Amino acid sequence: MSVKEWPLWEVFIRGQHGMSHRHVGSLHAVDAKHAIKNARDVYTRRNEGVSIWVVEAAHIAASSPSEKGPMYDPARDKVYRHPTFYDIPDDVGKM
Amino acid sequence: MQPLFEFLLRQGDNALVLGHRTSEWCGTAPALEEDIALTNTALDLIGQTQLWLGYAAEVEGADRSANDLAYLRDVHDFRNLLMLEVPNEDFGRTLMRQFLFDAFQVPWLTALQTSADPRVAEIAAKSLKEATYHLDRSAETVIALGDGTADSNARMQATLDYLWPYVGEIFVDDDTDQTMADALIAPLPSSMRPVWAATIEETAKAACLSLPESDFAHHGGRSGVRHTEHLGHMLATMQVLQRSYPGAVW
Numbered sequence: 074m075s076v077k078e079w080p081l082w083e084v085f086i087r088g089q090h091g092m093s094h095r096h097v098g099s100l101h102a103v104d105a106k107h108a109i110k111n112a113r114d115v116y117t118r119r120n121e122g123v124s125i126w127v128v129e130a131a132h133i134a135a136s137s138p139s140e141k142g143p144m145y146d147p148a149r150d151k152v153y154r155h156p157t158f159y160d161i162p163d164d165v166g167k168m
Numbered sequence: 169m170q171p172l173f174e175f176l177l178r179q180g181d182n183a184l185v186l187g188h189r190t191s192e193w194c195g196t197a198p199a200l201e202e203d204i205a206l207t208n209t210a211l212d213l214i215g216q217t218q219l220w221l222g223y224a225a226e227v228e229g230a231d232r233s234a235n236d237l238a239y240l241r242d243v244h245d246f247r248n249l250l251m252l253e254v255p256n257e258d259f260g261r262t263l264m265r266q267f268l269f270d271a272f273q274v275p276w277l278t279a280l281q282t283s284a285d286p287r288v289a290e291i292a293a294k295s296l297k298e299a300t301y302h303l304d305r306s307a308e309t310v311i312a313l314g315d316g317t318a319d320s321n322a323r324m325q326a327t328l329d330y331l332w333p334y335v336g337e338i339f340v341d342d343d344t345d346q347t348m349a350d351a352l353i354a355p356l357p358s359s360m361r362p363v364w365a366a367t368i369e370e371t372a373k374a375a376c377l378s379l380p381e382s383d384f385a386h387h388g389g390r391s392g393v394r395h396t397e398h399l400g401h402m403l404a405t406m407q408v409l410q411r412s413y414p415g416a417v418w
Contacts, residue, residue, distance in 0.1 A: 100201050107312075111205065112206050114208050
């Protein structure tokens with residue numbers, strides 16, 4: 074019998090007070106349900122989360138590191154795109 | 169022995185013995201994810217043990233602690249089901265046993281939540297959340313392996329056949345059970361059989377496994393009359409530290 078690896082899944086957890094799901098790591102599982110169970114056991118043992126997303130790693134399309142220059146450099150000198158020139162009133166809260 | 173103490177030992181020893189057996193997988197499970205999941209399960213069970221045996225020690229009133237009950241009693245004092253003390257053998261048997269036990273624990277703990285004894289009700293409520301997750305996980309694994317390859321199906325069927333003579337003990341009522349039922353502390357174990365059987369049948373069907381027809385049941389674990397030869401070996405490992413260094417603490 075050949076030993077086949079289970080597919081790789083990326084895990085995203087939304088924490089107790091977190092506003093969004095964050096990538097926490099990856100694991101192996103046979104399907105989505107199994108991946109959520111494994112994520113529960115591997116990544117929420119210390120009460121880290123209230124919600125779990127998993128996605129099969131093969132389904133993630135990623136930008137290529139070799140295109141780093143054309144992809145990101147043009148944004149570097151456009152400081153006016155950062156909202157650092159505005160005074161934000163305190164009672165606006167988290168943005 | 170007081171019936172309530174006896175009853176609490178049965179609950180605590182089931183959790184302790186299965187918890188220890190499950191912990192034997194730590195570092196050796198077939199996949200990292202399963203290793204962590206099994207270790208979590210073991211820790212859940214040891215946590216439940218602390219609650220049950222802690223209360224048992226109070227009820228006994230003999231100045232013993234939960235630790236004393238866990239680490240300084242010998243085989244004949246244990247009150248766990250025989251099914252829980254047989255060796256893990258392989259991943260399939262470990263999960264099949266977990267499933268057969270979880271399918272009882274969930275309705276059992278659900279019923280204990282309305283116990284006339286508030287401490288029993290509290291421990292049951294806390295343990296039930298864990299047991300519900302354990303059942304979810306063990307049932308799915310039984311189905312995955314049963315409805316897997318020809319090899320995994322054959323091994324799961326063999327392990328079900330092996331464990332089947334041990335399941336009957338769960339539902340054998342005795343004087344202690346009757347006393348607990350009369351005091352409204354716990355229902356009779358036999359009353360849990362229909363709902364347990366429904367879970368088992370449904371899961372076995374999904375797992376392409378056939379339930380053995382024999383009603384033969386080994387017993388003697390819950391009553392402490394006769395354990396299998398395996399419990400002594402397990403306790404030797406589990407208790408060696410407290411036996412060698414009495415009173416050792418972290």
